[in-house]
Amino acid sequence: MSETHSASRGLKGRDLITVGIFTALYFVINFLFMLLSGLHPYLWVFMPAIDALFAGIPFMLACAKVPKFGTVLIIGMVPSLIYFITGMFTPLILGLMLASCVVAEIIRAATRYESFAGNAVAYAVFGFGMCGSPLPLWAFHDSFVAQIAGQGMGADYLTTLETAANPGMLVAMFAATFVAGLIGAYIARGMFKKHFVKAGLA
Amino acid sequence: MRTSETDARRILGVRKGKGLIDPDPRTLMGVLVAVSVTAFMGKSIESELLLVLTASVLQALCGHVRMAVGFAVLYAALWAVLNVVLPGVGGVAATMFTISLTFARKIYLCLMVGTLLVRDNTVHRIASALAKLRVPQTVLIPLTVTMRYFPTLKEEAAHIRDAMALRDIPAASRLECFAVPLVMSATSTAEELSRAATCRGIENPTPSTDTERLSMRASDWAILSAAAAAVAAVALWGGAV
Numbered sequence: 001m002s003e004t005h006s007a008s009r010g011l012k013g014r015d016l017i018t019v020g021i022f023t024a025l026y027f028v029i030n031f032l033f034m035l036l037s038g039l040h041p042y043l044w045v046f047m048p049a050i051d052a053l054f055a056g057i058p059f060m061l062a063c064a065k066v067p068k069f070g071t072v073l074i075i076g077m078v079p080s081l082i083y084f085i086t087g088m089f090t091p092l093i094l095g096l097m098l099a100s101c102v103v104a105e106i107i108r109a110a111t112r113y114e115s116f117a118g119n120a121v122a123y124a125v126f127g128f129g130m131c132g133s134p135l136p137l138w139a140f141h142d143s144f145v146a147q148i149a150g151q152g153m154g155a156d157y158l159t160t161l162e163t164a165a166n167p168g169m170l171v172a173m174f175a176a177t178f179v180a181g182l183i184g185a186y187i188a189r190g191m192f193k194k195h196f197v198k199a200g201l202a
Numbered sequence: 203m204r205t206s207e208t209d210a211r212r213i214l215g216v217r218k219g220k221g222l223i224d225p226d227p228r229t230l231m232g233v234l235v236a237v238s239v240t241a242f243m244g245k246s247i248e249s250e251l252l253l254v255l256t257a258s259v260l261q262a263l264c265g266h267v268r269m270a271v272g273f274a275v276l277y278a279a280l281w282a283v284l285n286v287v288l289p290g291v292g293g294v295a296a297t298m299f300t301i302s303l304t305f306a307r308k309i310y311l312c313l314m315v316g317t318l319l320v321r322d323n324t325v326h327r328i329a330s331a332l333a334k335l336r337v338p339q340t341v342l343i344p345l346t347v348t349m350r351y352f353p354t355l356k357e358e359a360a361h362i363r364d365a366m367a368l369r370d371i372p373a374a375s376r377l378e379c380f381a382v383p384l385v386m387s388a389t390s391t392a393e394e395l396s397r398a399a400t401c402r403g404i405e406n407p408t409p410s411t412d413t414e415r416l417s418m419r420a421s422d423w424a425i426l427s428a429a430a431a432a433v434a435a436v437a438l439w440g441g442a443v
Binding site for chain 1: 284300347389395
């Protein structure tokens with residue numbers, strides 16, 4: 001399957017479909033960890049990191065197949081739109097996703113779309129977009145604490161919550177997401193070398 | 203094509219209304235924005251209850267009576283778990299589920315309106331509504347491809363699982379043995395689909411025509427203004443918590 005990258009810079013119909021398919025793969029991985037994150041507060045805080053660790057393959061493959069401006073924006077915005085339409089509180093995810101996608105696009109453009117290091121850093125930055133999911137823990141902290149106290153949870157639970165939602169954890173979340181993104185990109189490269197290059201896919 | 207669709211009197215793009223009102227998807231998206239705004243505003247239990255009941259009335263008016271009843275019952279169950287069961291039980295279960303269920307209660311209205319929007323409309327209808335809201339085609343085409351690919355993906359995953367069950371694969375390499383064929387099949391699907399779409403003229407630069415007829419009617423504007431009024435009312439007199 002010899003890919004003929006046309007000289008035009010814009011995304012064409014076939015590029016849009018290719019990106020759409022890989023976005024579906026990304027969304028499924030993302031959604032599974034989103035569901036898992038409901039099990040424990042710490043799992044929720046580090047969901048973006050776990051997500052970044054495993055979702056590297058569809059992202060890196062889409063970037064390799066469609067080395068043009070806009071690929072990452074689509075991979076980010078389509079899941080955000082789906083989350084919005086299905087009513088999973090998204091203003092924070094939408095905003096953060098848009099910002100991190102734009103930064104990731106700039107990194108890809110600066111590294112001319114072909115270098116592994118550039119795409120890996122772009123992927124690590126892209127991971128910040130999903131940090132919008134647990135972000136209400138900090139952004140609407142008072143509202144959370146007031147309601148949980150109003151529901152009659154004990155004081156010791158509230159202190160647990162305070163440790164999970166302090167500013168240090170916020171920094172830890174972003175740091176873990178970035179590092180996990182780099183590792184996820186490396187895992188994807190391992191898979192590429194082992195399987196996909198041989199099969200002529202990447 | 204079903205017989206009802208070949209009915210000569212049927213107007214192309216007009217669908218049979220199931221409920222008393224038949225809101226435009228854009229209206230429900232507007233309501234979704236409104237309830238997202240109120241999600242983290244302080245609300246007393248009375249006003250929260252009133253909003254949930256209003257949303258379920260909206261669902262019932264659109265013809266989804268079972269959905270409306272289900273959401274109302276689920277809300278009562280959620281409240282009971284959060285206020286009675288979890289503080290009473292305590293321990294690990296409480297640590298695990300309090301945050302996520304509290305979050306679920308906060309975004310409950312978003313979930314209600316979102317479910318209504320998805321159940322009440324086809325992917326095509328939602329996509330044409332988004333197109334009317336000037337979402338560019340470069341986002342809409344991947345969006346529809348993504349939504350339509352999910353069933354195929356599920357099928358493909360089931361086939362791979364079946365094939366893996368026949369062979370003795372060590373647990374350590376399960377993930378790899380699952381992911382690689384899935385990505386392979388996704389890649390070839392992308393190839394086939396883009397060839398088919400090119401044949402059907404996806405690269406035609408002129409805007410395509412659409413059989414979907416969307417129009418904002420008086421009832422749509424009424425729902426939207428009611429939603430805006432509800433946001434203002436919650437902001438002004440919503441009460442604490």
